[in-house]
Amino acid sequence: xxxxxxTILLHLTLATLAGGLIGLERTYHGRPAGFRTHTLVCTASSxxxxxxxxQWVLFPGATVETLRVDPTRMAQGIMTGIGFLGAxxxxxxxxxxxxxxxxxxIWITAAIGILVGAGFYFPAAVGTVLTLGTxxxxxxxxxxxxxxxxxxxxxxxxxxxxxxxxxxxxxxxxHGFSVADLSYALKDEGKLYEYSMxxxxxxxxxxxxxxxxLAANNxxxxxxxxxxxx
Numbered sequence: 001x002x003x004x005x006x007t008i009l010l011h012l013t014l015a016t017l018a019g020g021l022i023g024l025e026r027t028y029h030g031r032p033a034g035f036r037t038h039t040l041v042c043t044a045s046s047x048x049x050x051x052x053x054x055q056w057v058l059f060p061g062a063t064v065e066t067l068r069v070d071p072t073r074m075a076q077g078i079m080t081g082i083g084f085l086g087a088x089x090x091x092x093x094x095x096x097x098x099x100x101x102x103x104x105x106i107w108i109t110a111a112i113g114i115l116v117g118a119g120f121y122f123p124a125a126v127g128t129v130l131t132l133g134t135x136x137x138x139x140x141x142x143x144x145x146x147x148x149x150x151x152x153x154x155x156x157x158x159x160x161x162x163x164x165x166x167x168x169x170x171x172x173x174x175h176g177f178s179v180a181d182l183s184y185a186l187k188d189e190g191k192l193y194e195y196s197m198x199x200x201x202x203x204x205x206x207x208x209x210x211x212x213x214l215a216a217n218n219x220x221x222x223x224x225x226x227x228x229x230x
Contacts, residue, residue, distance in 0.1 A: 007119070008050055008054070011046050011049075011050065011116050011117050011119065012043060012046055012047060012050075014046075014116050014121070014124070015042045015043050015045065015047075015112070015113045015116040015117065016039055016042065016043045018109070018112050018113070018116065018124065018125075018128045019038045019041060019042025019043060019109050019112070019113065020035060020038070020039045020042075021128060021132060022038045022042075022105055022108075022109050022112075022128065022131055022135070023036065023037060023038030023109075025132060025135045026038060026102060026105060026135070029139075031089075031099075031102045033089045033099075033102050033105075033106060037106070038105065038106065038109045041082065041085070041106055041109050041110050041113065042109045042110065042113035042116070043113065044078075044113065045078050045082075045109075045110045045114045045117060046113040046114070046116045046117035047117065048074055048077075048078055048117065049074060049075070049078075049113070049114055049116075049117025049118050051074065052074040053118060053119070074114075075114045078110055078113075078114060079107070079110060079111070082106060082107055082110040083107075085106055086103035086104070086107050087103070089102045089103050090103050101135070105131065105135060108127065108131050109131070111127065112124050112127045112128055112131070147202075148200045148202055149200065149201055149202070149203070149204060149206070149207070149227070150198060150199070150200045150227075150228040151198070151199050151200075151201075151225050151228055152196070152198055152199075152224075152225070152228055153172075153195075153196070153197050153198075153199050153210075153223070153224070153225050154194060154195070154222075154223065154224045155168075155195050155214065155220060155222070155223040155224075156187065156192050156193065156220070156221045156223070157192070157193050157194075157219055157220065157221055158191070158192065158193070158219075158221060159186065159190060159191055159192060159193045161219050162193040162195075162219075163219060165182070165195075171213070172199060172210065175201075175213065176201045176202070176203055177199040177200065177206060177210065178199065178201075179197050179198075179199055180197065180198045180200065181198045182196070182197040183195075183197065184196075192221065198228070207225050211223070211225055
């Protein structure tokens, strides 16, 4: 029995280490579910798998006919529960969705914990390395790859001082953006006129330049540029 205790301790320690490494990357980039969350998810997944792998300890007198070992059933239950936790870190604000990468990292961290808990060290180690590589190395690849950057722009004027739509479109185009899904609204009992739109550009610095221009325009009462990314 002492050997089993050491094996269980090894499983839980490795799961804590793997979850902590992934969580550190998330914490470094300021994500709400970071070091402690990923560590607990991975450790809990490994801990629950011990119940399946070593269930014969709970029923010492059981026989093969009466005790059925099926680790996949426990794994399915764990991944179902992790789905609720992952959904909790996904935030949707208008057309902007954030937290998808963090939710995916929580999901794969649970999978790594299950593998460690079942004693599959090699795939667990490979999964940890690949996850860290995806979260860190792929981030740099995304930054150098040509891509379109989407943002949501909300801009308000006094009702009778609002820029005409064609002038606003021209201003936005001068900064390298194209406009999609433009909508209009009256706010504050009709005193304010608001444009809401999705804008896209091929240059990462264009949102900053547009923000500087809008901030210097006295006709603009309020504006908000929100990146539509994770």
